[in-house]
Amino acid sequence: MSSLLAMRGVTVRFGGVVALAEVDLDVALGSITSIIGPNGAGKTTLLGVASGMVQAAAGAVSFLDRDVSAAPAHARGAAGMVRTFQNLEVFSNMTVLENVMTGCHRHVGYGVVDCLLRTGRFRREERRCREHALKRLDFVGLADKAESRAGDLPYGLQRRMEIARAIAADPTLLLLDEPAAGLNTRETQALGELITAIRESQGVTIVLVEHDMDLVMRISDAVMVLKEGRNLAVGPPEAVQKDPEVIKAYLGEDDED
Numbered sequence: 227m228s229s230l231l232a233m234r235g236v237t238v239r240f241g242g243v244v245a246l247a248e249v250d251l252d253v254a255l256g257s258i259t260s261i262i263g264p265n266g267a268g269k270t271t272l273l274g275v276a277s278g279m280v281q282a283a284a285g286a287v288s289f290l291d292r293d294v295s296a297a298p299a300h301a302r303g304a305a306g307m308v309r310t311f312q313n314l315e316v317f318s319n320m321t322v323l324e325n326v327m328t329g330c331h332r333h334v335g336y337g338v339v340d341c342l343l344r345t346g347r348f349r350r351e352e353r354r355c356r357e358h359a360l361k362r363l364d365f366v367g368l369a370d371k372a373e374s375r376a377g378d379l380p381y382g383l384q385r386r387m388e389i390a391r392a393i394a395a396d397p398t399l400l401l402l403d404e405p406a407a408g409l410n411t412r413e414t415q416a417l418g419e420l421i422t423a424i425r426e427s428q429g430v431t432i433v434l435v436e437h438d439m440d441l442v443m444r445i446s447d448a449v450m451v452l453k454e455g456r457n458l459a460v461g462p463p464e465a466v467q468k469d470p471e472v473i474k475a476y477l478g479e480d481d482e483d
């Protein structure tokens with residue numbers, strides 16, 4: 227398998243803080259690749275560099291065999307890289323369906339003028355986007371909530387809606403930042419099944435940043451461990467789990483959890 231996403235020597239500084247120091251990451255096409263590590267290890271920053279939202283001081287990012295190091299976030303999005311955020315980002319006053327429709331932008335073929343004049347093209351595209359969003363809502367099991375106000379959904383379902391919005395863009399690569407945060411055991415189990423289903427049925431490659439070790443070990447093909455902004459270990463989940471350095475890095479954390 228070739229790498230869909232490859233990061234080399236990525237270094238990020240925030241003022242005096244070195245958030246990432248010469249980090250490498252390879253994400254095989256079609257894989258679920260997880261990034262784990264203690265709080266502040268640099269996981270979210272790494273997703274930021276991958277998606278073009280955080281500027282690296284050094285290093286290179288390639289996506290679909292192209293060097294995208296200098297490409298802005300919207301260009302990487304248009305090329306098929308879509309991310310979700312650690313903190314839930316929901317338009318509370320919009321309906322669930324409208325929230326998911328905001329993810330359709332990669333498909334929408336109308337401009338500002340079409341939108342302002344409500345041209346036939348605008349209405350056609352809007353209908354197409356609506357149908358597409360409904361399919362994605364159905365996929366995550368929320369079709370019956372389409373017309374509900376998003377802010378009225380229980381937290382766990384809002385997180386599912388967020389995933390529906392992300393896959394409405396039909397990504398090639400989906401970057402998920404702690405999608406299980408705040409979910410109970412049953413919801414986390416279901417999330418694992420959903421992520422696997424997205425990979426299986428939509429052929430999406432997935433990068434998962436996650437603290438829930440059961441989830442990570444259950445669904446990942448590869449796991450990369452970050453500690454204090456550096457690569458600590460990488461490999462199949464069983465090997466990483468047994469790595470003495472990794473066990474050391476997690477001692478104490480696991481006790482708290």
Ligand SMILES: Nc1ncnc2c1ncn2[C@@H]1O[C@H](COP(=O)(O)OP(=O)(O)OP(=O)(O)O)[C@@H](O)[C@H]1O
Nearest residue numbers: 240243245263264265266267268269270271272312
């Ligand atoms: N915008 C920023 N400005 C200054 N420092 C930042 C910024 N973003 C992150 N940092 C710092 O960079 C380091 C890495 O942060 P990052 O959020 O990437 O960690 P993380 O692994 O995602 O942690 P967590 O598990 O808590 O989400 C931390 O020391 C953090 O305080």
Ligand SMILES: [Mg+2]
Nearest residue numbers: 269270271312
């Ligand atoms: Mg984070």
